[in-house]
Amino acid sequence: MLKIAWEYILANLIALISLAISIYNLWKNRKNITVTYQENIEINFIDGIFVFDSNNEIETYKTTMTIKISIVNPSPNDIGFFDLRVFDPVTNINIPFLTYRTLPFTNKTVIRIVDYKNPKYYELDIPQRKLCF
Structure with missing residues (x-):
């Protein structure tokens, strides 16, 4: 089960990093x-x-x-x-x-x-x- 979670995270690493950057920019640039x-x-x-x-x-x-x-x-x-x-x-x-x-x-x-x-x-x-x- 833990191996599946790590495989999912590694397979979607770019997407997760992009999501984190987007949430940070949304919070930082709020008007x-x-x-x-x-x-x-x-x-x-x-x-x-x-x-x-x-x-x-x-x-x-x-x-x-x-x-x-x-x-x-x-x-x-x-x-x-x-x-x-x-x-x-x-x-x-x-x-x-x-x-x-x-x-x-x-x-x-x-x-x-x-x-x-x-x-x-x-x-x-x-x-x-x-x-x-």
Whole structure:
């Protein structure tokens, strides 16, 4: 019985080595992505988000919300394509959101006013484009 097992292993040695290498490569090259986001969505003041247009005049966005998202790729390989989308989880309908490419102006700096009484201005980090999951 033991002789049959050894004969089988020797006859299939290349296949077994190939299987082991394939499983190792599958495990080593697995791709995953970690997404963390702020629990509470912040509702901004009306006209609390603005950008300067081509003539250096202020263009505001009326009703807006802000959320912080962190996307990390802990895998050893680059994940080239993923889709970042904002949607209503009940209806699955997409909600428009601001990206760098949707800004119609040459000056792509977006400013947020946090407090109108003691104005504090913050430059927002806007994604370059819709990314794809």
